[in-house]
Amino acid sequence: MADNYEFEEEEFTTQFNGGTLRRVLGLLKPHWRWVIGFLITIAVTAVLDSVFTLLSKRMVDDAIIPGNTTVLYQTVAMYGSLVIVQAVLVLGFIFLAGILGERVQYDLRKKLFNHLQELSFSYFSRTPVGWIMSRVTSDSERIAQLVTWGMLDVTWAIISVTSSLIFMAIINWRLALVVLALIPILLVIAVWFKKRILVEYRNVRKLNSKITGEYNQNITGVRVVKALGREQANLDEFSVLASDMYRASFRAAWLSALFLPAVQIISAVAVGSIVFYGGLQASYGGLTIGGIQAFISYITFMMWPIQDLARVYADMQHAIASAERSFSLIDARPEVADRPGALDPGTICGDIEFDHVDFWYEEGKPVLRDFCLTVKAGETIALVGPTGGGKSTIVNLMCRFYEPKRGVIRIGGRDYTELKLHAIHSRLGVVLQTPHLFSGTIRENLRYGRLDATDEEIEEAAKLAGAHDFIITLDKGYDAEVGEGGNRLSVGQKQLISLARAVLARPEIFIMDEATSSVDTVTEALIQRGMEQLMQGRTTFVIAHRLSTIKRADRILVIENGGISEMGTHAELLRKRGHYYKLYTQQFRQERAVEYQELFGELAMVAAA
């Protein structure tokens, strides 16, 4: 939980955007029958609310005062049956609007998620995961709320106020006018309050995430705090923050507490004037006792629809902003997509050619410049060089996660943008530096490589990749849960699984980003063997960190500053005494030390440093 602290951002748009609202309402289109259903049920419910008051008036005026029990029983019977009718309606609208709300949310999330699958890498590299998460989770919820409960509340409020006004006008039109005049005032005040309250609570939320952050810092850094004896200073600082929180929170709370009384007092002025006016009229018979009662209860209960209206109005701006952000995601177009007429050649075996390729992630910051490389089918290429030199970019381009900005990449002599993306991706085997596993069992993770693989094939792949041995030592073997992101397994184990996954995929091109983190020697040997399996007979690109991998390559490319600075076999490059030579000797010492660890323990590392 602690990892996803509130993702802060602007919460309001200043302008009211009609286009967005229309688009939001468009989400209801497939379910218009449901919408009509809940609108009718809520409307009837609202009218019935006013009818009940009318019935109470009838009870007083026509039954109690004249002492007529027949009318009394009649009224009671009507009242009773309407209670039941209304209950059915309530059931209806909770069911219709509620389930529709869930449905709209479901639809929207589905749409967002499916669209996300289409988007290109560039989108994910410039958009934080947290941002996307908020769009799919909280924003879709807020939008669904608006079009269902929000719409329901507004309908109820409007019908309820209107029907009350009509009934009041029937009882006494002059007084009804007084009430009518009062409604805008009530609305303005209510909206003002609701907006203020919303702002205040937003403030509280912000401070709250600050406080959470402060706790997080102080707990994770508690050793430093203690070592530097900073407890008192920290407490003093925190007290300031906690005091801010106290003030903000208190302010939000008392504003909320003020809202209902304020509205109530205004309606009480109306009640007071009705009593006064009713008293005057009573002598002329203008307003009956039941009439006065009806007016009082109409006015008293009018504050609920008013406050609902105000709330929805205040929320709406929020929801529209949510909708704008969500729609911006839906409207994002993938930068890498199938061209019209793209084809699937059935295989992507063949020579690979980078022909004067330029690439940049950001305009003006070139990563690759005029990059040329031809790789024969079946060749193993090791890419080495400093971080940021462009190794990963070459691999990304090879996978067509990105496309060249200038120049052409050819597979089997054909510009790869003429091929279907699926034709390329489904024939790649990729093993990443930090292997990504999905929650679920080991078997499920392996099957990710080939969905129709049998259990036997999965096991076979695991054996080839050297993962089988450790898997069977686990409690449930292949059915062991790997945990979220695979966190129940060690890094080395995750690598073995992701190798096996790639083996199972039977790729035509194999791409590997070797892990830099050291794993124990046994696992290391297993990983090496698994890689060998995968390289056999396949065109292979390896971002290599280990000498054994590098030496096994047909060609070694030293990539620096967006180009190839050295290229050749291991022996050729060593003779050059250039960058590769330096890299190699350094790496040799370290690897040797790791090997000696088995004899000398980790102190061997001391010797190499």
Add this chain to the structure above:
Amino acid sequence: MAPVVTPAPYDLKNAITANRLLGLWRMLTGYRWLYLAATTSLAIAALAKTSTYLLLRHFVDNVLGRTADLVVLALMGLGFVGLALLEGGFSFLSGRLASLTAEGIALRLRTYLYDHIQRLTFAYHDNMQTGELIQRSTSDVDAIRRFFADQAIGMGRIVLLFGINFAAIWRLNMTLALVSVIIIPLIVVMSIFFFKRVSKAYEKYQEQEATLSTVLQENLTGVRVVKAFARQGYEREKFERENWGKFQRGKQLLTMHALFWPTSDILCGLQMLLGFTVGALMAINGTITVGAYLAYAGLIIWLIFPMRNLGRLIVQTSTGMVSYGRVVEVLSQEREPLTEGSYRPADDVRGEIEFRNVSFGYQADSPVLQEISFHVRPGESVALLGATGSGKTTLVNLLPRFYEYTGGSLTLDGVELKEYPREYLRRQIGIVEQEPFLFSRTIRDNITYGVGRDVPDEEVEAAARAAAIHDVILSFPEGHKTLVGEKGVTLSGGQRQRVAIARTLLKNPRILILDDSTSSVDTETEAEIRSALERLMEGRTTFIIAHRIQSLMNADQIIVLEKGKIIQRGTHEELVAQEGFYRQIYDLQARIESELAVELSVSGNGHGETANERHPHGIDV
């Protein structure tokens, strides 16, 4: 800056009790009068509401149609407004006082917990998860706040409304009062039952939401894998499954709501109708007046409908109590006494340290350190060498009394370490960790963190320069004011270490503990860090957790640890001259170099370069 709010003084230690309700009552200490005032205001507001209806009775029975006197009528009208003002004013007051109470309690708890947690022992933090502690300090504290702000007072409101209105109806007519509450027990029972069920269904719904989020998050973070295997379709199906599952659970939840609310509507409606009928019959009979009937018709609403929410509040209260339990678990942990200690010199220590048969274990039966004895003169440096788990980190952790040695004697300047207050001791000791923790503040704040005085800019800069980090800092857009961490720049391990060195330079301690690993930095910065460290060590008693031959060679004393015991001790020259562990390590370095030379000559001459030939992994010792 706005002033700091001080909550009512109360040592929350005293609030610890096994009885959760009693515990919550104790947490109210210092705010009880305020809370009582909130409750009283609530009662006054409820009384005013009830009086409105009684005034209506008076108006209908005694005024309406009997007088057209403007003054009387105006007074009546004003009476209603006045009562509304009274009701509104007091219900606002009650809300304000209740939130004053709740916020005060939350503030006190929050601040106390913050301080408490930073003063808990190392051993506690070793075993406690950060997320767990944060949750207790934030969401659990908030649950307790809501208990006072909403739940307790909300229940009070319902009970008061019920009591006062019931009494008012009782005064109108006893039979009527009894008739009005016949179905209420049923409503309350049903409401408790429903909200219990619904809160479970809601939990399930939320669980599914969490599952859905996980699927989404894994899809997003694993976007490379998804694309590389072209598994978009599979991912869509997976998401669809969970999304549909959530829709189904939402449906279940809503079905429960769709059944409860209309059913309770019917019950409440029938209860009201029953009251209306009986009341109307009484009014026709003349048992009660028309005005009394009208008052009754208003009062009964406030008698019945709030009862529906009682169940919700009762169910929610239990979360407040659970949270109390979780918070108290943290509160009941013992703090580390910082100022306790009989010996507190006015000046700095000289830095002479002697271990005599010191032993230590995290648990009594498994010693981590045994019979550790050695002597360090002021200003000397000691290098500690040993495998992970050999006890070298534990050994240095004894010096600032992060952990308490369990046997033997450990003296600083001839005085037993336990006699020094921890606070004093920690001011005398500086620690530079391998990958120091930096706070998400500015770089300047991080450098001056814990120095305990206002440091002029020049001094900060000088420290940064001495720590070889000044140029790096200047390369950032906002220099020393650049934020570190999530919202600012990310510093590499080596840069973090140099910030820690600058911090330690400013602190100027007499004793230094260094973790000298530079495994993650390139050679250029390594030299800079090395010279920065050398400047730092000058004139201070230094303990180095050694990862490099070089720092061992320069140390005045080398201690080789194995399984918590000293197996070798001496200077580099001494140790190299004798058979043993240290010599082996030293020899190893030479061996690797010679192996490299062989390897280079073989490869460089064009042999052993066949692409697919495995490199022999054999180790020949």
